[in-house]
Amino acid sequence: MKPMSGSDRRNDARLVLLCGLPCSGKTTLARQIEAVTGAVVFSPDEWMIGLQVDLWDEEFRGRLEQTMWGLAIDLLERGVSVVLDYGYWARTERDEKRLAARQLGVNVELHYLDIPIEELVRRVNERNGSGGWKNTAPITREHLLRWSEIIEPPDPAELALFDERIPLDR
Secondary structure (H helix, E strand, O other): OHHHHOOHHHHHHHEEEEEEEEEEEHHHHHHHHHHOOOOOOOHHHHHHHHHHOOOOOHHHHHHHHHHHHHHHHHHHOOOEEEEEEEOOOOOOHHHHHHHHHHOOOOOOEEOOOOOOOHHHHHHHHHHHHHHHOOOOOOOOOHHHHHHHHHOOOOOOHHHHOOOOOHHHHH
């Protein structure tokens, strides 16, 4: 059997983008994809909590996400699938990552988690009460309402630009 070339390995790699508001289930889905596919998950919130950095520190978050993207590119070039648990509220962000991954020759999935605002509020209240978000101010209903006006949900035309999703029930 001949060894796979770098481009052959990249053809098996996938970039998975998760789009949704806080508490929509992105990290849970990321871990499910990781369990089924062996993908590496990059979750800025998890890293910031682990590093005891305030989740509202946007400057740090920006640097962290850039660093994670560099690592993701390296892994994708090596044929390793990657899940980016960033939220991707803006179409331009999703387009940028999709086009960059295509240049590497890898498939790209987009998962949009559209959860009703009342369910998000319930989940946020549960998370706020769990103590998992220590060292940071809690997310409030007002945050979720404001962010629901900012997020740019993918429309059918955008979703058609992404590859078919790997089934998670295999």
